[in-house]
Amino acid sequence: MPAEPPLIWTLPPPPPRQRALGRDEIVAAAIALADEGAAVTMKSVAARLGPYTSMALYRYVHSREGLSDLMLDTAVAEVPVPAAPSGDWRADLRALAFDTRRMLGRHPWCALLAHTRPPAGPHLMRRLEFMLAVLTGRGATLPDAMTYAALIDRHVLGSGVQEAEEARHEPTGEAFTEALASVRDLAAADPAVPLLTAWLTNPAGPPRDAQFDLGLGFLLDGIESRLPAR
Amino acid sequence: MPAEPPLIWTLPPPPPRQRALGRDEIVAAAIALADEGAAVTMKSVAARLGPYTSMALYRYVHSREGLSDLMLDTAVAEVPVPAAPSGDWRADLRALAFDTRRMLGRHPWCALLAHTRPPAGPHLMRRLEFMLAVLTGRGATLPDAMTYAALIDRHVLGSGVQEAEEARHEPTGEAFTEALASVRDLAAADPAVPLLTAWLTNPAGPPRDAQFDLGLGFLLDGIESRLPAR
DNA sequence: AACTCAAACTATATGCGATAAACTCAAGCC
DNA sequence: GGCTTGAGTTTATCGCATATAGTTTGAGTT
Secondary structure: OOOOOOOHHHOOOOOOOOOOOOHHHHHHHHHHHHHOOOOOOHHHHHHHHOOOOOHHHHHHHOOHHHHHHHHHHHHHOOOOOOOOOOOOHHHHHHHHHHHHHHHHHHOOHHHHHHHHOOOOOHHHHHHHHHHHHHHHHOOOOHHHHHHHHHHHHHHHHHHHHHHHHHHHHOOOHHHHHHHHHHHHHHHHOOOOOHHHHHHHHOOOOOOHHHHHHHHHHHHHHHHHHHOOOO | OOOOOOOHHHOOOOOOOOOOOOHHHHHHHHHHHHHOOOOOOHHHHHHHHOOOOHHHHHHHHOOHHHHHHHHHHHHHOOOOOOOOOOOOHHHHHHHHHHHHHHHHHHOOHHHHHHHHOOOOOHHHHHHHHHHHHHHHHOOOOHHHHHHHHHHHHHHHHHHHHHHHHHHHHOOOHHHHHHHHHHHHHHHHOOOOOHHHHHHHHOOOOOOHHHHHHHHHHHHHHHHHHHOOOO
């Protein structure tokens, strides 16, 4: 027998509708979810904002892809970009690289996204503009500056993606140790990969930041060698 | 009224069933689809193999993720890996990097996949082992060798992802030109990004291969400077 | 020649995710 | 008071992965 629908009088009064979502709140909610490692779906974002449905978001962000692009640019906005080069091109680029890296640490999902989306957001553009200004200010041609900037960002984003991947698996020592062990066993079973096996048995190496700085230094050295003499 | 089911006699005789799928055929079909830029779904892969359903694949590849991992390792298997270092560490690493780059050119989907999946396949392992052998053979410690190898792969994969992204949009001059124009207009509308606007108006620069080689050279130079003296 | 059985597929159903189209509902306006 | 408009909701598809349960088939057995 179908249950009698409850009388309206027994039900709580409807909550006051909170109207007027906005792009900013939506993007902030999506970023918060992504930072927590939760899946970002239209539904989960809407739910986080209150008693909304996924369809409510479309008015503001147009599509899922639009939301992704907004998330990316909003995260990049956290990277401090000086108004003008300081005069020390190397320090400028290094600081920007590290600041970006720190942002990627706060928003690990960002690295992959940056790889997949065109760099068309306003904050992405201003960040790139600064790199170009620093390099051309030191004498590079515009095409060369673009090449160098791409090189550096490759390093920054590549590190970001890799570390995000690693972090995604590490937190729980349980499954992680097991996964590592299974890869190690796989390697150990193949006599063709002794060095890899040795490393997996005792994975050592400089800390991440040092590795990052090392590679960045290599790139900056290379760029410096091709800049016009002072 | 529900249509009368047709009598079996009016239907064509069943086609002879081709049995025995196999992991290799499945992975090859998936790679072929991906190379063509088509979506790789269980269904599309099965259909490409004949009159199969998506479920037929699960026996062989376990899951969608399993299929991805097999695709990745199979593609990496195309990269020729010498049995042993030649004695010229720099030439060895450079050749491996360029061979990998060529493979990524044939399989553009591979770069992103390599970024997202653990490098546990047998061919991925052997490729890495070779890099480690080259670097330790020249005097690097194992942890350092791992750091350097990661640096190089970051560059190789990063270039691969970027060029794959670019290629995905270029083929059709129609929409691409339009998209480029809209980004340029966006930049032009922001007075804060004159250099970027200038570049977008006239995107120039060395050819891709030269840019790749430039960055690779920077990294190899840097590595060289930290290798023990001969 | 009929029978059995496991391997190889198919059918069916569930659930998630994105999104189009149509609908509702409250304010403000004439 | 009826009309418009903005802001969400409902409903309905569609694509995709995949669990579970069936079905077919062909190689061997008796």
